[in-house]
Every structure is written in C-alpha cells, then in structure tokens.
Amino acid sequence: MSKRRAVVGVMGAGEAATAEGLAxxxxxxxxxxxxxxxxxxxxxxxxxxAAASRGAARVExxxxxxxxxxxxxxxxxxxxxxxxxxxxxxxxxxxxxxxVLSADVVVICGGGGPGTASEAAHAINAGxxxxxxxxxxxxxxxxxxxxxxxxxxxxxxxxxxxxxARLRRV
Amino acid sequence: MSKRRAVVGVMGAGEAATAEGLAxxxxxxxxxxxxxxxxxxxxxxxxxxAAASRGAARVExxxxxxxxxxxxxxxxxxxxxxxxxxxxxxxxxxxxxxxVLSADVVVICGGGGPGTASEAAHAINAGxxxxxxxxxxxxxxxxxxxxxxxxxxxxxxxxxxxxxARLRRV
Amino acid sequence: MSKRRAVVGVMGAGEAATAEGLAxxxxxxxxxxxxxxxxxxxxxxxxxxAAASRGAARVExxxxxxxxxxxxxxxxxxxxxxxxxxxxxxxxxxxxxxxVLSADVVVICGGGGPGTASEAAHAINAGxxxxxxxxxxxxxxxxxxxxxxxxxxxxxxxxxxxxxARLRRV
Amino acid sequence: MSKRRAVVGVMGAGEAATAEGLAxxxxxxxxxxxxxxxxxxxxxxxxxxAAASRGAARVExxxxxxxxxxxxxxxxxxxxxxxxxxxxxxxxxxxxxxxVLSADVVVICGGGGPGTASEAAHAINAGxxxxxxxxxxxxxxxxxxxxxxxxxxxxxxxxxxxxxARLRRV
Numbered sequence: 268m269s270k271r272r273a274v275v276g277v278m279g280a281g282e283a284a285t286a287e288g289l290a291x292x293x294x295x296x297x298x299x300x301x302x303x304x305x306x307x308x309x310x311x312x313x314x315x316x317a318a319a320s321r322g323a324a325r326v327e328x329x330x331x332x333x334x335x336x337x338x339x340x341x342x343x344x345x346x347x348x349x350x351x352x353x354x355x356x357x358x359x360x361x362x363x364x365x366x367v368l369s370a371d372v373v374v375i376c377g378g379g380g381p382g383t384a385s386e387a388a389h390a391i392n393a394g395x396x397x398x399x400x401x402x403x404x405x406x407x408x409x410x411x412x413x414x415x416x417x418x419x420x421x422x423x424x425x426x427x428x429x430x431x432a433r434l435r436r437v
Numbered sequence: 438m439s440k441r442r443a444v445v446g447v448m449g450a451g452e453a454a455t456a457e458g459l460a461x462x463x464x465x466x467x468x469x470x471x472x473x474x475x476x477x478x479x480x481x482x483x484x485x486x487a488a489a490s491r492g493a494a495r496v497e498x499x500x501x502x503x504x505x506x507x508x509x510x511x512x513x514x515x516x517x518x519x520x521x522x523x524x525x526x527x528x529x530x531x532x533x534x535x536x537v538l539s540a541d542v543v544v545i546c547g548g549g550g551p552g553t554a555s556e557a558a559h560a561i562n563a564g565x566x567x568x569x570x571x572x573x574x575x576x577x578x579x580x581x582x583x584x585x586x587x588x589x590x591x592x593x594x595x596x597x598x599x600x601x602a603r604l605r606r607v
Numbered sequence: 608m609s610k611r612r613a614v615v616g617v618m619g620a621g622e623a624a625t626a627e628g629l630a631x632x633x634x635x636x637x638x639x640x641x642x643x644x645x646x647x648x649x650x651x652x653x654x655x656x657a658a659a660s661r662g663a664a665r666v667e668x669x670x671x672x673x674x675x676x677x678x679x680x681x682x683x684x685x686x687x688x689x690x691x692x693x694x695x696x697x698x699x700x701x702x703x704x705x706x707v708l709s710a711d712v713v714v715i716c717g718g719g720g721p722g723t724a725s726e727a728a729h730a731i732n733a734g735x736x737x738x739x740x741x742x743x744x745x746x747x748x749x750x751x752x753x754x755x756x757x758x759x760x761x762x763x764x765x766x767x768x769x770x771x772a773r774l775r776r777v
Numbered sequence: 778m779s780k781r782r783a784v785v786g787v788m789g790a791g792e793a794a795t796a797e798g799l800a801x802x803x804x805x806x807x808x809x810x811x812x813x814x815x816x817x818x819x820x821x822x823x824x825x826x827a828a829a830s831r832g833a834a835r836v837e838x839x840x841x842x843x844x845x846x847x848x849x850x851x852x853x854x855x856x857x858x859x860x861x862x863x864x865x866x867x868x869x870x871x872x873x874x875x876x877v878l879s880a881d882v883v884v885i886c887g888g889g890g891p892g893t894a895s896e897a898a899h900a901i902n903a904g905x906x907x908x909x910x911x912x913x914x915x916x917x918x919x920x921x922x923x924x925x926x927x928x929x930x931x932x933x934x935x936x937x938x939x940x941x942a943r944l945r946r947v
Contacts, residue, residue, distance in 0.1 A: 271860060305862060330840075332862060338699060338878050340904065350781060352815060352842060354864055355878040357903075359678060359697040360562060361531040361868075365875075368848050368865040381561035381583045388555035392530060393867075394850065409579035413551045441690060475692060500670075502692060508708050508869060510734065520611060522645060522672060524694055525708040527733075529848060529867035531698075535705075538678050538695040563678065563697075700902060701871040721901035721923045728895035732870060749919035753891045 272330065273434050274305040276370025276395075278363075278386040279315030280379035288377030289318040291401055294423045295376055296322030300329040302427065304434075307370055309362070310335040312348050315376050320348035334369065336362045364389050371395070372433045374426060378402040391417065396433040400426045442500065443604050444475045446540025446565075448533075448556040449485030450549035458547030459488040461571055464593045465546055466492030470499040472597065474604075477540055479532070480505040482518050485546050490518035504539065506532045534559050541565070542603045544596060545580075548572040561587065566603040570596045612670065613774050614645040616710025616735075618703075618726040619655030620719035628717030629658040631741055634763045635716055636662030640669040642767065644774075647710055649702070650675040652688050655716050660688035674709065676702045704729050711735070712773050714766060715750075718742040731757065736773040740766045782840065783944050784815045786880030786905075788873075788896040789825030790889035798887030799828040801911055804933045805886055806832030810839040812937065814944075817880055819872070820845040822858050825886050830858035844879065846872045874899050881905070882943050884936060888912040901927065906943040910936045 277295060280288055296319035299306045306323040308316040310333020323331045332352045337343045339355030347353050356362040363386045367373055373390040375383060377400065387406075390397045391414035399407055399419045411417050420426035447465060450458055466489035469476045476493040478486040480503020493501045502522045507513045509525030517523050526532040533556045537543055543560040545553060547570065557576075560567045561584035569577055569589045581587050590596035617635060620628055636659035639646045646663040648656040650673020663671045672692045677683045679695030687693050696702040703726045707713055713730040715723060717740065727746075730737045731754035739747055739759045751757050760766035787805060790798055806829035809816045816833040818826040820843020833841045842862045847853045849865030857863050866872040873896045877883055883900040885893060887910065897916075900907040901924035909917055909929045920927050930936035 271863060274862070330862070332864075334864065338903065352784070352840070352862065353781060353879065354842075354844065354875065356866075356875050357699040357878050358531070358701055358868075358871075358875075359534070359699075360559060361528070361534040361698055364529070364531045364534075365864065365866050365868070368867050369863065381558045384579075384583055385555045385558035385562060388551045388558055389530060390551075392551035392555060393848065403582075405579055405582050409554075409575055412573075412575050413554055441693060444692070500692070502694075504694065508733065522614070522670070522692065523611060523709065524672075524674065524705065526696075526705050527708050527869040528698075528701075528705070528871055529869075531868055535694065535696045535698075538697050539693065564680065698871070699874070700899060701868070701874040704869070704871045704874075721898045724919075724923055725895045725898035725902060728891045728898055729870060730891075732891035732895060743922075745919055745922050749894075749915055752913075752915050753894055 272303060272305050273371045274307050274369060275299050275430055276307045276366050276373045277315065277319045277376050278309065278366065278373065278383050279376035280383060281311060281314040281316065283380060284314035288315060291423065292318035292376045293322035295319055295374065295400065295426060297325055298423050298427045299323055300326035305330045305332060307332045307334065307366060308348065309333065309366060310347050310350060310353060312346060317348040320350060324349045334362050334366050336360065367395055368393055372398065372430050374398045374400055375402055376400050378406050398426055398429050442473060442475050443541045444477050444539060445469050445600055446477045446536050446543045447485065447489045447546050448479065448536065448543065448553050449546035450553060451481060451484040451486065453550060454484035458485060461593060462488035462546045463492035465489055465544065465596060467495055468593055468597045469493055470496035475500045475502060477502045477504065477536060478518065479503065479536060480517050480520060480523060482516060487518040490520060494519045504532050504536050506530065537563055537565055542568065542600050544568045544570055545572055546570050548576050558583065568596055568599050612643060612645050613711045614647050614709060615639050615770055616647045616706050616713045617655065617659045617716050618649065618706065618713065618723050619716035620723060621651060621654040621656065623720060624654035628655060631763060632658035632716045633662035635659055635714065635740065635766060637665055638763055638767045639663055640666035645670045645672060647672045647674065647706060648688065649673065649706060650687050650690060650693060652686060657688040660690060664689045674702050674706050676700065707733055707735055712738065712770050714738045714740055715742055716740050718746050738766055738769050782813060782815050783881045784817050784879060785809050785940055786817045786876050786883045787825065787829045787886055788819065788876065788883065788893050789886035790893060791821060791824040791826065793890060794824035798825060801933065802828035802886045803832035805829055805884065805936060807835055808933055808937045809833055810836035815840045815842060817842045817844065817876060818858065819843065819876060820857050820860060820863060822856060827858040830860060834859045844872050844876050846870065877903055877905055882908065882940050884908045884910055885912055886910050888916050898923065908936055908939050
C-alpha cells in the first residue's frame with residue numbers, strides 16, 4: 268500500500284506581504300519540497316502563497332497544491348501561483364478551512380492580515396499542529412493564549428526541524 | 438417595499454463559557470430583540486449561542502436565527518438553541534464564515550476559543566463592523582492590530598450604543 | 608419551549624423561468640405563508656425565488672428567508688428577492704446544499720436548469736421529502752428513479768396538501 | 778513555466794456500486810493515469826472512487842487526488858481510497874461542488890445515486906465538459922435535456938477519446 272506524503276500548509280500575507288516575508292516563504296517552500304513533503308497553500312498568484320510555491324517548484328519531485336477561493340472558470344483557471352494541482356472551491360474565504368484541514372502541519376509565515384489569522388485560529392480549532400514562523404509578538408501572544416502546543420520558530424531551519432518533529436508524532 | 442431588519446451576530450464560547458459570559462450574552466440577546474434587531478448565532482444549544490438566544494426569545498417580536506454546523510438530520514434537527522429559524526449548513530466550521538457574512542454587525546461576547554477567534558478574524562476580513570464586548574486584553578490587542586475600526590465595549594449598554602451607531606452608518 | 612415553524616424550500620428556474628412558472632411560484636409562496644410555514648429560497652431577485660418570495664410576503668405574519676450565493680458586500684446586500692432575512696454564504700453554488708438541508712420539505716417548482724436539478728438531487732441525498740410541482744416528464748422520470756417517496760403535484764393546492772401530509776410525518 | 782497536468786474527475790456510486798461499475802471504474806482510472814492526466818474523485822474507500830483510484834495508482838507517474846467530505850481528524854485521515862493527496866473539506870455533500878469545479882472534464886461512471894446525480898448537475902451548471910459512461914438511459918435523457926454538449930460513451934476506450942478531444946478544446 269502506498270503511504271501518502273505528508274502535507275505542510277503554508278499561510279501568510281497575500282498582496283500585502285513584505286520583501287522579508289516573501290524571501291522567507293520562498294526558502295520555506297524549497298525546504299518543504301527538499302524533505303519530500305507536499306506544499307499546500309491558498310494558491311493565489313500573490314504574496315506568501317506564490318513565493319512558497321515558487322521555492323517548492325524548484326526542487327525535483329515537488330508536489331505543489333493550491334486550494335483556491337474561486338470557481339476556476341475561464342481565465343481564473345490559469346490565474347494561480349505555480350501549482351502542480353489547483354483545487355477550485357468556489358467557496359471564497361471558507362476555503363481557508365479546507366487549507367487547514369488538509370494539512371498535517373500548518374505554518375504561519377511572517378504573520379499577515381485577518382485571512383491569515385482566521386487560518387491560524389481554524390488550525391488550533393481543528394487540532395492541527397501550528398507553527399508560527401517569524402510572526403509579530405502580538406500574534407505569538409494571542410495564538411499561544413488560544414491553544415496548547417502552538418510553537419514558534421525564528422528561521423526556516425528551525426521551522427523545518429519543528430515540522431519534522433511534529434510529523435513524527437502524527 | 439419591506440426593509441429588512443438589521444441582523445446582529447453574536448459569537449462567543451460554547452461549552453467553555455463562564456457564568457459571567459453567559460449572563461452577559463443573555464442580557465445582550467434581550468437588548469438586541471428589544472431594539473427590533475434580528476439575533477444571529479451559531480445556533481448550538483451551548484454557551485453564548487444558547488444564552489443570547491434565550492435572552493432574545495423573551496422579547497415579543499423576536500427573530501432568533503441559528504446557523505448550525507451540522508446537516509440537521511434526525512435528532513440533530515431539534516438539538517439547537519431556542520431558535521425561530523435554524524439554518525443547517527452541513528459545513529462544519531466553515532459555517533463560521535456564513536455567520537459573519539450574514540450579520541450587519543458582529544459582536545464577540547466575552548472572548549472564547551479558537552472558533553470564536555476565527556469568527557472575529559473573518560469579520561475583519563469581510564469588512565463587517567466588529568465589536569469586542571468584555572474580551573480579555575490579549576484579544577483586544579490582537580484584533581485591533583488586525584483591522585481599523587474594531588471597537589470595544591465593557592458592558593451591554595455601551596455595546597448596544599455602538600451597534601446602533603454602526604447600523605446608522607451601514 | 609417555543610416550537611419552530613416548519614420551513615418549506617422552494618427551488619426553480621432563475622432568469623430562465625417562464626411566465627407560467629412564475630405565476631405558479633407566486634401562488635405557492637402565498638399558500639406557504641398562509642399556512643404559517645416559513646418560505647426558504649435561494650434569495651436572488653430573479654425567477655421562482657423572487658416570485659415565491661413576493662407571493663409569501665403578501666400574507667401577514669410571513670417569514671421569507673433567502674440563502675444567497677454571494678458574500679453580501681456593498682450593493683449585493685440589497686440585491687435580493689423581497690426577504691425578511693438574507694443569509695449570505697459566500698459559497699456560490701454550494702449554497703444549494705444549505706437550502707435543502709435547512710428545509711423540512713423541498714418543492715421543485717416548474718422544473719428549471721442544472722442548479723435546480725442539483726437541489727432536487729441533494730434533497731433526495733439528504734433524505735428531505737421532495738415534491739415535484741408541474742415539472743417536465745423527464746424530470747419526474749429521473750428523480751423518481753433516484754429515490755423512493757418522491758411525489759408529484761400538478762397544481763398548488765395539491766402541492767400544499769402533500770406538504771402538509773409530509774410535515775405531519777416529520 | 779510549468780503547465781499543470783489536466784485533471785479528470787470521475788464520479789459514480791459509492792457502496793452501492795455494481796461489480797460491472799467497479800470494473801469499468803478501475804479500467805478508466807488506469808487509462809487516465811496512462812495518458813498523464815490527474816485522477817480526481819470523492820476519495821472515500823468505496824465504490825467507483827476506490828476502484829478508479831486503484832486502477833490509476835497502478836500506472837507509474839500517477840497523481841491520484843481525493844476530495845473528501847469529512848474533516849480528516851484521527852482515523853478518518855487514513856480511511857480513504859488509495860490517494861497521493863487527500864483534500865479534507867469538512868463540508869459534507871458540498872464537497873461535490875469542489876470535485877466538479879476542480880476537474881477539467883467530469884466523467885459519470887456507470888450512473889449512481891443522488892450524490893452522483895448532484896455532481897452531474899453541478900458539472901453542467903459550472904460549464905465543465907460532462908461525459909456519461911455507461912449510464913442508464915434515464916440518466917442520459919435527463920442530463921442531455923439539461924445542457925448542451927453532454928456526451929455519452931459506452932466503453933472506456935471511447936470515453937478516453939472523448940476526454941482527449943475535450944481537453945484539446947479547453
């Protein structure tokens with residue numbers, strides 16, 4: 268029987284992402300592919316989603332998945348990050364729930380806006396392991412107050428060690 | 438043409454609600470009905486949802502709506518808060534998005550767990566006015582950092598004044 | 608304890624509705640309100656949804672609910688059928704599932720397009736009583752082949768008798 | 778820029794599938810993988826979903842995706858068809874909409890129950906090319922009455938030729 272590869276969800280800012288956040292996301296995506304994990308993001312051609320996908324797609328054997336808010340009709344169908352598979356939900360912001368449920372571990376990369384915050388909250392609500400990578404202190408304070416076992420990392424290397432440890436426990 | 442009544446969404450802790458949070462929710466529900474507004478909650482027979490519904494149902498002319506996570510089959514259909522209308526979504530936690538989109542103003546009553554946090558985040562994301570009623574300081578710090586125009590109230594009277602002001606601007 | 612009013616879901620063609628289908632829907636909506644039931648439709652300002660809502664809103668004590676596909680932002684918020692309550696889902700066509708789950712009985716009024724067909728199929732799938740009112744023979748053949756207990760009516764009076772009988776058995 | 782592989786959605790009966798339907802689905806899955814297409818199904822370990830996945834997984838280079846109705850918590854996470862990627866939606870029957878939107882072509886394999894019928898209806902509603910493989914005549918009559926361009930195939934070879942022709946036109 269084939270065992271499925273682990274799925275790591277990476278969430279963060281879209282159009283509002285900083286140069287620093289984008290660099291981090293790209294490095295993280297590459298690291299995820301290198302370890303043989305599947306990268307899953309919100310799939311839009313912007314911000315952390317696009318940067319992580321780009322990084323992951325550089326590594327041979329990558330599987331880069333995007334779960335999109337729109338219906339994927341007409342030009343929407345190609346208007347995505349670099350993806351191996353696009354899941355079109357037509358469910359708007361409710362697709363954030365699917366992102367989180369489908370991931371074995373969720374990483375919040377560099378903070379973000381309220382959409383990213385909803386994903387961190389849903390991850391805790393669904394019992395998915397949550398790692399906060401280089402987020403603002405107010406994010407760490409809030410999400411650590413919401414759930415046990417929320418972890419923080421300050422760089423990609425530490426983040427990947429934490430993912431690995433979490434996947435061993437799943 | 439009939440003008441629809443304004444819809445106030447009230448979200449907060451479920452089974453983990455404190456006695457203080459429940460008392461607040463019940464008073465808030467009553468206040469919402471008294472002003473002629475529709476009360477909308479997550480509809481389950483627990484916590485802030487149930488208490489707010491109970492308070493609202495005491496006032497003549499109430500319209501109390503619950504948007505539930507389950508499919509409403511068999512016994513689930515009656516296993517709700519006191520409601521005039523039950524909307525069964527079958528969509529689990531994604532129903533939190535519907536709660537927020539359907540409300541003209543969203544009130545977070547007394548803080549809560551990650552489900553409640555996801556609703557506050559979705560409210561900001563969707564541009565719905567958000568009022569934090571008697572939430573812990575870490576909630577106020579976090580959600581005020583996420584969006585402009587998030588307001589705080591320390592008691593039900595102040596909260597209803599803020600709702601009223603927001604509805605006039607809608 | 609307050610007992611909820613029964614909810615009757617009415618589904619049918621949108622923009623493509625015929626004059627005959629609209630007349631039928633309006634009469635059906637009025638009949639539903641007259642019996643004290645809640646009318647639930649897809650809520651858009653078109654076709655069977657709009658006509659049934661209009662008919663229902665003529666009767667005192669009506670409760671007319673629409674479950675809409677869009678997010679209810681800006682002008683979308685008023686762009687609905689005549690409703691007492693608008694539930695904005697932001698879930699596109701997946702809101703068809705919510706319509707059906709929330710109804711105690713589902714009526715397909717005059718046939719329709721593939722959206723209406725999906726609602727008839729979801730009704731059978733979810734075990735909701737399904738009544739086909741004045742639909743084309745090919746609809747009757749198909750849906751009667753899919754599930755037991757699918758019933759047909761040729762006019763509104765017969766349809767309301769069937770609804771009543773079904774509600775007594777719920 | 779990497780071009781995404783085409784995604785073929787295969788839908789059909791679950792637990793109620795016949796031996797004939799299962800054999801057809803397995804052959805179809807294998808054919809889909811052989812052509813380099815991604816197979817997408819409802820992902821449950823039953824019926825046409827499981828058989829098509831099994832067939833597809835036999836071919837080197839396969840990508841077999843399942844979009845599941847449940848949240849993927851605990852044991853649910855492994856209780857799937859043979860998949861390379863499991864998308865857990867937590868949205869019950871509304872996941873049928875996602876299946877259809879994410880597919881470039883939808884095949885209904887051998888007919889099925891009301892869940893399968895809802896997927897055929899959603900496919901027409903969303904404008905996805907729909908191919909009916911070895912379905913009962915009442916299915917063909919109904920869905921051909923609902924939308925133009927619905928095609929029928931009586932065996933897997935003909936079905937794959939039709940898929941290929943449709944993908945060239947996308």
